[in-house]
Amino acid sequence: MKDHNINIYGLSETNCSERQAKIWQHQLAVGHKGRIIYLDLYFSDKCKLYLIQVYLNANQKERLQIKALHKYINDTISDAQSHDMEVIIMGDFNINYRKYLMAFVNNKWQFSLFRTLECRRLLDTIPIFNDNDEEMYTYISADPNRQESRLDYIWASLPMSEQSVNSTMIENDHFDTNHKTVMLSLDTVQMTGVSLNTTNQKKKHIKRTVFQYDEMDKDDEYTWKNFSTQLDLEIENTLMKDFSIVKPHHINTLWNMFRQTLMRVAKSHIVNKQVTRNKVKTTPEKKLSIYFDLRYIINHILETRSILNDTASITYSVFAKWSKFQRLINTTLDKYECSDLSSFFIFLILDDFKLFLKNLFSNIKKRCTNFKDNQASIIRLITEEEMIHISIEKIYKKDAQGNESLITGESAIFNKTNHHFQTIAGSINRKKPLQGHWKDQYRPLRHINENIYSNLMDLPSCDEWLDVIRNLPKNKATGPSGISNEML
Numbered sequence: 001m002k003d004h005n006i007n008i009y010g011l012s013e014t015n016c017s018e019r020q021a022k023i024w025q026h027q028l029a030v031g032h033k034g035r036i037i038y039l040d041l042y043f044s045d046k047c048k049l050y051l052i053q054v055y056l057n058a059n060q061k062e063r064l065q066i067k068a069l070h071k072y073i074n075d076t077i078s079d080a081q082s083h084d085m086e087v088i089i090m091g092d093f094n095i096n097y098r099k100y101l102m103a104f105v106n107n108k109w110q111f112s113l114f115r116t117l118e119c120r121r122l123l124d125t126i127p128i129f130n131d132n133d134e135e136m137y138t139y140i141s142a143d144p145n146r147q148e149s150r151l152d153y154i155w156a157s158l159p160m161s162e163q164s165v166n167s168t169m170i171e172n173d174h175f176d177t178n179h180k181t182v183m184l185s186l187d188t189v190q191m192t193g194v195s196l197n198t199t200n201q202k203k204k205h206i207k208r209t210v211f212q213y214d215e216m217d218k219d220d221e222y223t224w225k226n227f228s229t230q231l232d233l234e235i236e237n238t239l240m241k242d243f244s245i246v247k248p249h250h251i252n253t254l255w256n257m258f259r260q261t262l263m264r265v266a267k268s269h270i271v272n273k274q275v276t277r278n279k280v281k282t283t284p285e286k287k288l289s290i291y292f293d294l295r296y297i298i299n300h301i302l303e304t305r306s307i308l309n310d311t312a313s314i315t316y317s318v319f320a321k322w323s324k325f326q327r328l329i330n331t332t333l334d335k336y337e338c339s340d341l342s343s344f345f346i347f348l349i350l351d352d353f354k355l356f357l358k359n360l361f362s363n364i365k366k367r368c369t370n371f372k373d374n375q376a377s378i379i380r381l382i383t384e385e386e387m388i389h390i391s392i393e394k395i396y397k398k399d400a401q402g403n404e405s406l407i408t409g410e411s412a413i414f415n416k417t418n419h420h421f422q423t424i425a426g427s428i429n430r431k432k433p434l435q436g437h438w439k440d441q442y443r444p445l446r447h448i449n450e451n452i453y454s455n456l457m458d459l460p461s462c463d464e465w466l467d468v469i470r471n472l473p474k475n476k477a478t479g480p481s482g483i484s485n486e487m488l
Helices: 018-028 063-082 098-104 109-118 158-162 186-191 199-203 224-237 248-269 285-307 316-335 350-373 375-383 410-423 437-441 462-470
Strands: 029-034 036-045 045-056 086-092 121-126 152-157 166-168 181-186 208-213 271-277 394-400 404-407
Touching: 018 285, 036 063, 045 063, 045 394, 063 086, 086 181, 086 410, 121 158, 152 158, 152 181, 158 166, 224 248, 271 394, 271 437, 350 375, 404 410
Parallel strands: 045 086
Antiparallel strands: 029 036, 036 045, 086 152, 121 152, 166 181, 208 271, 394 404
């Protein structure tokens, strides 16, 4: 926490005993069934924060428990917002938000938590500050056949998101886990409305170490030789070479040991400086507003789509919802100064609305039927081109003796047509033995050693590893580990 300037840290799946859990719960916050813990924070009259830490069931078979937790979270957030409190909810949700966004129909019960958070106008903080959020993950499964995924989140209400400085992920080097930590940095001055004193401001500044590789070997103290010698000595002292790897997570443990040792030696034997980022960037309010408006519209479109599955459910209440949705679209168009497209959605009479949905549902059903039984129609629809084909209903034939005949049978027409195109080039298409120069052309070349690929799957040698490392490009970003190619 000190290394990353973290003031509040939420831990999930701690496996504490019941007695320990009661002590922590009594001293710190209020919990619910060992899965949810929350804390009220009053910074000033301007900011009251409701902080929720959750750990949801990973087993989807525990559906009743999960749905009960979803309902409890919804009620808790509703109660907090009714008291004018901002909300931050974080923890291990054990569901993938990317799958929810990409789902054709996202009204599955597993995704009800995400629908709740969106309706309560909370926002996933990672995509705000990271353009590559689709490639970011927080969970690495012990099963190599399973892909990495993002199951851990920090969601914040809109005012909290506007006061955010950064949100990212950090590696957990100090304890054994297959999860990463999701971090959210907030501008405390905007939250409290009170400027911090000079001492606290220095603590709040985010610092990072910048290594100056160009300054190496300019004096006797900072040289690559000294760095290499000291690193070898540290590795010997930590007994890494004697570390036994029995289980997959042992590899992560060994890697963390090596990374910490290398970074410790690098800070003391490579020229570096501390850089402080003083400029605070907050999330533009317009960007968040657009996100919420789009998600709200998308959710209503998906709700309408689910109605199409049951035309009998079209009632006056559904029509009232659709009318409200139309007003929302008009308001959104005016808000962003868009051209008036609302006429497409106007249905003043319930019968018109029913007719629109029935026609839409009928067309969707027709496309599904065509996709199965009439692919030609689907191809014409996609390509917007009329398919031209030849229909052969009769074949006139004249044999070598001059006898004429008219073939009308479907099977006979098919066989004669196939025979015609097979022999039009002067020969019949069939397997033929290679002869002449073609036989020599396909014979294996004698000057090529047939064993050149026999060692292809052998493990790389130490010299090959070193050769690859020596040829790595320089002046490249380090990534989450912080280890640069120059250090290697």
